[in-house]
Amino acid sequence: MLKNKQLKGLEFNEPLAKYTTFKIGGRAKYFFVAKNEKELIKALMWAKEKKVPYFILGGGSNLLVSDKGFKGLVIKCQMSNVKCQNQNSTLKTIKVDGGVSLSKLVSLAAKKGFSGLEWAAGIPGTVGGVVCGNAGAFGSCVAEVVESIKVLTTYNLQLTTYNNKNCKFSYRNSIFKNNKNLIILSVELQLRKGNKTEIQKKVSEYLNYRKKIQPLNSSAGCVFKNIEIANLKNKNTLEIIPEKKIKGGKLPAGYLIEKVGLRGKRQSQAQISKKHANFIVNLGGAKAKDVIYLINLTKRKVKKKFGVELKEEIQYIGFR
Ligand SMILES: Cc1cc2nc3c(=O)[nH]c(=O)nc-3n(C[C@H](O)[C@H](O)[C@H](O)COP(=O)(O)OP(=O)(O)OC[C@H]3O[C@@H](n4cnc5c(N)ncnc54)[C@H](O)[C@@H]3O)c2cc1C
Missing domain, CATH: 3.30.465.10 (Uridine Diphospho-n-acetylenolpyruvylglucosamine Reductase; domain 3)
Known part of the structure; x- marks a missing residue:
């Protein structure tokens, strides 16, 4: 058992924006970098003892962190063998x-x-x-x-x-x-x-x-998963989609976003990329709320025109 209640290397109120490729997000109440298995276990035990929630962070390249941050312990995994x-x-x-x-x-x-x-x-x-x-x-x-x-x-x-x-x-x-x-x-x-x-x-x-097809600005990669045709609930959608757009049994979400006219749509400093419509980019200083606005708008428009419910590929932290 961890007798000492201290966790050496623990940081407080660490801004999470600098650990995500989106460069968006508030602070983590507690933040710890685990360089090996032992440190990871210590951090988990600390969180358990303090009864605080934890989040395991990798490279932060698939995440949208809330503007309010995360009121628990973020453990950045840096085990490197x-x-x-x-x-x-x-x-x-x-x-x-x-x-x-x-x-x-x-x-x-x-x-x-x-x-x-x-x-x-x-x-x-x-x-x-x-x-x-x-x-x-x-x-x-x-x-x-x-x-x-x-x-x-x-x-x-x-x-x-x-x-x-x-x-x-x-x-x-x-x-x-x-x-x-x-x-x-x-x-x-x-x-x-x-x-x-x-x-x-x-x-x-x-x-x-x-480099040719993806934007170079800060982003979290594709926001939505592509649509698996086999799981498509509304098969009528297929009647209005050119067959050549379906590749490997999937319909690119970016194609649908483009077709509802949202390519380049901007909300404050967040923008649906002009280069790849399934990317939302941070033009500098975007907030999570701006990205959420664009995500909700996209979902609504795509559902209305194509009857397709887009599902996020990115994951959310700190929104509950
Ligand atoms: C420009 C750009 C291009 C991209 N292109 C692609 C692409 O072509 N294909 C693709 O699939 N993705 C792509 N992505 C998305 C992203 O890079 C991947 O999803 C990547 O795998 C996320 O890894 P990460 O370490 O950054 O995870 P994070 O974003 O830090 O975390 C993602 C999830 O993994 C969990 N996690 C992290 N480490 C661990 C661990 N050790 N144990 C358990 N859970 C863990 C986290 O808790 C979280 O739930 C792209 C992103 C960007 C910014």
Whole structure:
């Protein structure tokens, strides 16, 4: 048990805007950076003892933090170990901590000639956040390379290894997104032996493509999930959508937003990107309330015209 009620390194009233790619949000009442498993456990025990809610923060690249901030403890995961293993001549394993940045992981895999993560080049965030939201792009997603995950269950502080099936991965979803008692400590990824030059080339191509299609301003990436046609409730929608717009069984949310005339729509310093309509950008000094206004407006307009209920890909902190 943690006898000392102090948590060394605990910070107070820390502005969360600087920890999110949106650069939006109020302060965390308590803030702590966990550099290893032991520190993470200490922080969780502290929160339990003080009876304050906690939030696990990765790279803050998929979040909208309320202007009022978070009245609990934000734990920033910064566990940073990475180990590469040659399993055999074709299969390669990387064991990586939840706090490692995805960009570091993609570069390392490319340098080693391990293939399977090229699509992830240019996605910000940490391994924990990426696995939590089953991040993906260009028809691939992280679930395809996850072998197993070391998980900390917060209410009993037990360590468990989850295999891929236990993680219940689906489109931008996993068990970790729905159960906040589970923290991703480290992930074992299974990659394949590839040609270093070809891998590097693909990485550069994906990076360049992103620069072309995505805005460079502060944002949290795509605000809404694309629409899975198989789950579409109102099939009449399909009659007014050109078939060529549906790719891999999904209809891009950005297309619908564009069609309701909201591309470029501005609320104070927040704007629906002119370059990619599923991005909301912070032009400098935007508030969470401005982003919320644009989100609600978009949902209303898309529902009215297409009968489609857009669902957020971004996650909210501090709004309850
Ligand atoms: C410019 C830009 C482009 C983007 N492009 C893409 C894209 O192509 N595809 C895509 O899928 N996403 C994209 N995103 C969104 C975002 O980068 C990803 O969702 C990323 O995986 C989020 O990781 P993060 O570490 O920043 O998570 P955060 O935003 O910090 O947190 C997201 C969620 O993960 C949880 N979490 C974080 N770490 C852990 C952990 N160790 N254990 C348990 N839960 C944890 C948090 O509690 C929270 O619920 C983009 C974002 C931006 C800004």
